[in-house]
Amino acid sequence: xENKGKVVIKIDNVRKVYPVENGDDVIALNGVNLEIRENExxxxxGPSGCGKTTLLNIIGGLEQPTQGEATIHGRPILxxxxxxxxxxxxYALFPWLTVKKNVMYSTKFIRHEVPVMKKNKETGExxxxxxxxxxxxxxxxxxxxxxxxxxxxxxxxxxxxxxQLNGFExxxxxxxxxxxxxxxxxxxxxxxxxxxLLLDEPFGALxxxxxxxxxxxxxxxxxxxxxxxxxxxxxxxECVLLxxxxxxxxxxxGQVKEIIDIDLxxxxxxxxxxxxxxxxxxxxxxxxxYKMYVDSGSINNN
Amino acid sequence: MVEKEKKVKEPKPKGYYKEKLTPKFIKDSRVKRDAAVAAxxxxxxxxPINDAATSGPKKMKDFTxxxxxxxxxxxxxxxxxxxxxxxxxxxxxxxxxxxxxxxxPWEVVESFYEQAIVHPYLWRHLGASLQRIVIGYLIxxxxxxxxxxxxxxxxPVRAFFDPFIQFLRCVPPIAYVPVVVAAFGTNENSKYxxxxxxxxxTMTVTIYQGVRNVDLTLVKAAYTxxxxxxxxxxxxxxxxxxxxxxxxxxxxxxxAMTTLVAAELTGTETGLGAFIQxxxxxxxxxxxxxxxxxxxxxGILFDKGLLFIEKRLTRWK
Numbered sequence: 309x310e311n312k313g314k315v316v317i318k319i320d321n322v323r324k325v326y327p328v329e330n331g332d333d334v335i336a337l338n339g340v341n342l343e344i345r346e347n348e349x350x351x352x353x354g355p356s357g358c359g360k361t362t363l364l365n366i367i368g369g370l371e372q373p374t375q376g377e378a379t380i381h382g383r384p385i386l387x388x389x390x391x392x393x394x395x396x397x398x399y400a401l402f403p404w405l406t407v408k409k410n411v412m413y414s415t416k417f418i419r420h421e422v423p424v425m426k427k428n429k430e431t432g433e434x435x436x437x438x439x440x441x442x443x444x445x446x447x448x449x450x451x452x453x454x455x456x457x458x459x460x461x462x463x464x465x466x467x468x469x470x471x472q473l474n475g476f477e478x479x480x481x482x483x484x485x486x487x488x489x490x491x492x493x494x495x496x497x498x499x500x501x502x503x504x505l506l507l508d509e510p511f512g513a514l515x516x517x518x519x520x521x522x523x524x525x526x527x528x529x530x531x532x533x534x535x536x537x538x539x540x541x542x543x544x545x546e547c548v549l550l551x552x553x554x555x556x557x558x559x560x561x562g563q564v565k566e567i568i569d570i571d572l573x574x575x576x577x578x579x580x581x582x583x584x585x586x587x588x589x590x591x592x593x594x595x596x597x598y599k600m601y602v603d604s605g606s607i608n609n610n
Numbered sequence: 611m612v613e614k615e616k617k618v619k620e621p622k623p624k625g626y627y628k629e630k631l632t633p634k635f636i637k638d639s640r641v642k643r644d645a646a647v648a649a650x651x652x653x654x655x656x657x658p659i660n661d662a663a664t665s666g667p668k669k670m671k672d673f674t675x676x677x678x679x680x681x682x683x684x685x686x687x688x689x690x691x692x693x694x695x696x697x698x699x700x701x702x703x704x705x706x707x708x709x710x711x712x713x714x715p716w717e718v719v720e721s722f723y724e725q726a727i728v729h730p731y732l733w734r735h736l737g738a739s740l741q742r743i744v745i746g747y748l749i750x751x752x753x754x755x756x757x758x759x760x761x762x763x764x765x766p767v768r769a770f771f772d773p774f775i776q777f778l779r780c781v782p783p784i785a786y787v788p789v790v791v792a793a794f795g796t797n798e799n800s801k802y803x804x805x806x807x808x809x810x811x812t813m814t815v816t817i818y819q820g821v822r823n824v825d826l827t828l829v830k831a832a833y834t835x836x837x838x839x840x841x842x843x844x845x846x847x848x849x850x851x852x853x854x855x856x857x858x859x860x861x862x863x864x865x866a867m868t869t870l871v872a873a874e875l876t877g878t879e880t881g882l883g884a885f886i887q888x889x890x891x892x893x894x895x896x897x898x899x900x901x902x903x904x905x906x907x908x909g910i911l912f913d914k915g916l917l918f919i920e921k922r923l924t925r926w927k
Contacts, residue, residue, distance in 0.1 A: 417836035
C-alpha cells in the first residue's frame with residue numbers, strides 16, 4: 309500500500325511458550341514482529357497450530373507473551389480493553405440477553421466526551437461551559453460520561469440494521485441460526501466502536517453460502533468505516549478477498565513466514581475472485597501454505 | 611592412590627518400572643494378541659452385509675410428537691394401575707385374615723374425610739410442617755448461594771467446605787437425629803437445623819457446579835467490552851449460573867420434603883411427619899397412608915410451582 313498509516317499495534321519480537329508437564333514445552337510463537345497500521349485490514353493465514361489465535365489473544369490482552377512486547381500506540385498491552393474489540397468464532401453471545409441487549413452490552417462500560425452544560429440564569433436555557441486551554445484558546449469544557457440507555461439503544465439499532473437483523477431485536481440467541489448469531493456478534497463488535505477489531509475465524513463454523521454473504525457484509529462495513537481489522541482465518545480465498553495485507557504464518561514454532569500486500573482495489577465483492585490478480589495471489593498463498601503442510605508431514609506427498 | 615571411578619547411576623527410561631512390574635502372563639497375552647491381529651488377512655474378509663434386512667431404512671421413533679394430553683393420560687393410567695394393585699392386595703389381606711394388613715384406598719379416603727374435613731387435624735399438622743420447611747429452606751437458600759459462589763471462585767473456600775460437604779452427603783439425616791436432639795433440645799430449632807442441613811448440602815453442590823460451568827468465552831468477551839470484576843459477577847456469572855440456582859431450589863424442596871419425617875423425629879407431636887409416625891404407631895394404617903399421600907402431593911405441588919417459575923424466568927434457555 310502506498311500511503312502507509314500510523315502504526316497502531318506493534319508486536320515486538322514476541323515469543324509465547326506453553327509449559328507442558330513431563331514433556332517438551334510448546335512454542336506457540338517465536339520471534340514474531342508485526343506492525344498493524346491504521347485503516348488496515350490484516351488477514352492472518354496459516355496451518356492449524358501456527359499460533360494465529362495466540363497472537364490474537366496477545367493483541368487482545370487475553371494472554372501475555374513469554375518474551376517480547378505487544379504495544380498499542382506505544383503503551384504495553386496488559387489486559388483486554390474496549391479499544392480492541394474481539395469477535396470470537398464461538399460467537400460468545402450472552403444467551404440470557406436478547407439480540408438488542410447483547411449489542412447494547414458492548415456500550416455499557418465505555419465512555420464518551422460531551423460538553424458540560426449549565427443553565428443560563430437570565431434566559432433559562434442550557435449553555436455549554438467554556439474554559440481556556442494551555443494555548444489560551446476558549447474551548448468548551450468536556451466531561452467523560454457513559455452512554456445513556458437511549459443512546460445505547462440507538463447505537464444497537466444502527467448496527468443491528470447494518471447486519472440486516474431488523475425484526476430480530478427481541479429474539480434470544482438460541483432462536484437464531486449460526487449465521488445470524490455471528491451477525492449479532494459482528495454487530496456487537498462494531499457497536500463497541502473500538503479502534504481495532506480482532507476477528508478470530510469468525511466465519512469458520514458457517515456454511516459456504518452464509519460465509520460469502522457475511523464476507524460481503526464485512527467488506528461493505530469496512531469500506532465505509534475503514535476500521536483497523538485483524539482477521540484470522542485458515543481459508544486462503546477469504547484472506548485474499550478481505551485483506552489489504554496478508555500475513556502467512558508457519559507452524560511449530562509459530563513464525564511470520566511471509567507478508568503480502570494485496571493490491572486489489574476496494575470495493576470488492578465475490579466477483580473480485582474472478583480477477584486474474586486475485587487468482588495469482590490466491591495461488592501464491594496456497595503454494596506457501598500447502599508447502600508447509602507437506603513439510604510438516606500432514607500431507608503425504610507421494 | 612588410585613582414583614576410584616565414580617559409578618554414575620543412569621536414570622531409568624520412562625515406563626521402566628511399569629514394564630518391569632507387569633506380570634509375565636499379561637505380557638504373553640499381549641504378544642499373542644498382536645500376533646493374532648497381524649495374522650488377519652484383510653483381503654480374505656468378506657464384506658459387511660449392507661442389505662435392507664440388517665441395515666435398511668428404519669423409521670425412527672419421534673418422541674417429540676407426544677402431545678401433552680397423551681402424557682397426562684398415560685400418567686393417569688399408571689396411577690389407576692397402582693391403585694388397582696393396591697386395592698387387590700388390600701382385598702387379599704382382608705380375605706385371608708392373616709397378620710399382613712393394608713388399608714384399602716377407600717379407607718384412606720374415609721380417613722381423609724374424617725381427619726381433614728370433619729375435623730381439621732390434618733391441616734394443623736400440615737401448617738406446622740410447612741412452617742419448618744419454609745424456615746429451614748429459606749435459611750439454606752440464603753446461605754448456600756454465597757457459599758457455593760465463593761467455593762467456585764476461591765480455592766481456599768472450596769478446600770474449607772469440601773470435606774464437610776462430601777462427608778455429610780453420605781450420612782442420612784435420620785442418623786444424626788439423636789445428636790441434634792442432644793445439642794439443640796426438642797424445640798423447633800432442631801427441626802429447622804435438620805431441614806436446613808439437607809437443603810443446604812443439595813443446593814450448595816448444585817449451584818457450585820453451575821458456577822463452575824460458566825462459559826469462559828463469555829467472561830473473556832465481557833472483559834473486552836471493558837467490564838470490571840464486579841460487573842462480571844452480576845452481569846455474567848450470576849445470570850450464567852441462574853438456571854442452576856433454580857434447579858437447586860427445586861432439588862432443595864425435594865430434600866426438605868424427604869427430611870421432614872426425620873426432622874419431626876426430634877420430639878414433637880405436631881407436623882405431618884409426626885402425624886404419619888403417630889398414626890403408624892397406633893396401627894392406623896389408613897391415616898398413615900393418607901399422611902404419606904398428602905406429603906407427596908404437596909411435594910409435587912411445590913415442584914410444579916417452582917418448575918413454572920423456572921420456565922418463566924429462563925425462557926432464553
